[in-house]
Amino acid sequence: MRSTDSLIVRYIARRSVPFIQLYALYVLGHGEDGPGGGFQGGVIFASSFVLLGLANGWGYGRRAAPARLLDPLLPLGCLIYLGIGLAALLAGGAFLEYGALAGSDDPEVRRHWHHYGLIGIEVGVMVTVSAAMATLFFEMARPARVQARVDRVGEEADRA
Amino acid sequence: MSVLEIVAAAAIGLGSLLMLATAFGVAVFPDFYTRLHAAGKGDTLGQALVLAGLLCLGGDLTLVVKLVLIVFFIFIFNPTATHALARAGWVSGIVPWVRGGQDPGAPREPGA
Numbered sequence: 498m499r500s501t502d503s504l505i506v507r508y509i510a511r512r513s514v515p516f517i518q519l520y521a522l523y524v525l526g527h528g529e530d531g532p533g534g535g536f537q538g539g540v541i542f543a544s545s546f547v548l549l550g551l552a553n554g555w556g557y558g559r560r561a562a563p564a565r566l567l568d569p570l571l572p573l574g575c576l577i578y579l580g581i582g583l584a585a586l587l588a589g590g591a592f593l594e595y596g597a598l599a600g601s602d603d604p605e606v607r608r609h610w611h612h613y614g615l616i617g618i619e620v621g622v623m624v625t626v627s628a629a630m631a632t633l634f635f636e637m638a639r640p641a642r643v644q645a646r647v648d649r650v651g652e653e654a655d656r657a
Numbered sequence: 658m659s660v661l662e663i664v665a666a667a668a669i670g671l672g673s674l675l676m677l678a679t680a681f682g683v684a685v686f687p688d689f690y691t692r693l694h695a696a697g698k699g700d701t702l703g704q705a706l707v708l709a710g711l712l713c714l715g716g717d718l719t720l721v722v723k724l725v726l727i728v729f730f731i732f733i734f735n736p737t738a739t740h741a742l743a744r745a746g747w748v749s750g751i752v753p754w755v756r757g758g759q760d761p762g763a764p765r766e767p768g769a
Binding site: 503505506509513516 | 730733734737740741744
C-alpha cells in the first residue's frame with residue numbers, strides 16, 4: 498500500500514459507482530422534457546469508471562471497463578442511431594422520422610412511436626459517448642509500465 | 658405563517674449564515690489546511706440546513722425524496738473529498754501553518 502492510498506477514498510469510490518450509473522440513466526431518461534439526454538448521461542456514466550480508475554488505480558478501473566468490452570460499444574452506439582434512422586426510412590418516412598415506425602396514420606400512435614424512436618437514438622448516443630469517454634481516459638492515463646508492455650507486444654507483432 | 662414555515666425560514670437562514678462563514682473562512686484563513694477546515698465543515702452543514710429548510714416547505718413525494726438523497730450524498734461525498742484533498746496536500750509536502758510564523762520544523766520530504 499503506497500502512502501497516497503486512502504482506504505476511505507477507495508471504498509467510497511467503489512460504493513458510489515452504482516449510484517453514479519443510476520443517475521446517468523435518470524439523466525438519459527430526462528432528455529425529452531428537461532436538461533439531460535444521451536450525451537450528458539453518457540459522460541456521467543463514464544465518469545463512474547474514471548472515478549474507479551483515479552481512486553483505485555488504473556488497472557482496477559480498466560478491469561471494470563476493459564478494452565474488449567468498450568471497443569465494440571463504440572461503433573454499436575452509432576449503429577443503433579443509424580439503424581433507427583434507416584428503419585424509419587424503410588417504413589416509408591424520412592430519415593429519422595420516428596413517427597413512420599408506427600406503421601399507422603393515427604396521430605396518437607405516431608406520437609408514441611416518436612417518443613420510442615427518440616429514446617432509442619438517445620440510448621445509441623449514450624452507449625457511444627460513455628465508451629468513448631472511458632476509452633479516452635484510460636488510454637491517456639495509461640501508466641508507463643503498461644505502455645512499455647503494449648509497445649513490446651506491438652514490436653513483436655511487427656517482427657512476426 | 659405556519660410552524661413549518663418558521664422552521665424552514667430558520668433552517669435556511671442558519672444554513673446561509675454557515676455558508677457565509679465558510680466563504681469568509683476560505684478568504685481569510687492563512688493556509689491550505691485551515692481553509693480546507695473551513696470549507697469542509699461549513700459547506701456540508703450549510704447545504705444540508707438549506708435543503709432541510711426547503712424540505713419543510715413541502716412539495717410532492719418525488720421532490721422530498723430527491724432532497725433527502727441530495728443531503729445524504731453530500732454528507733458522504735463532501736467529507737470524503739475534503740479528506741482526499743487534505744491527504745494529497747500532506748503527501749505532496751505542504752507544511753501546516755503555525756501561529757506567529759514560527760519555524761514549523763525541518764522541511765518535510767514529499768511523500769514522507
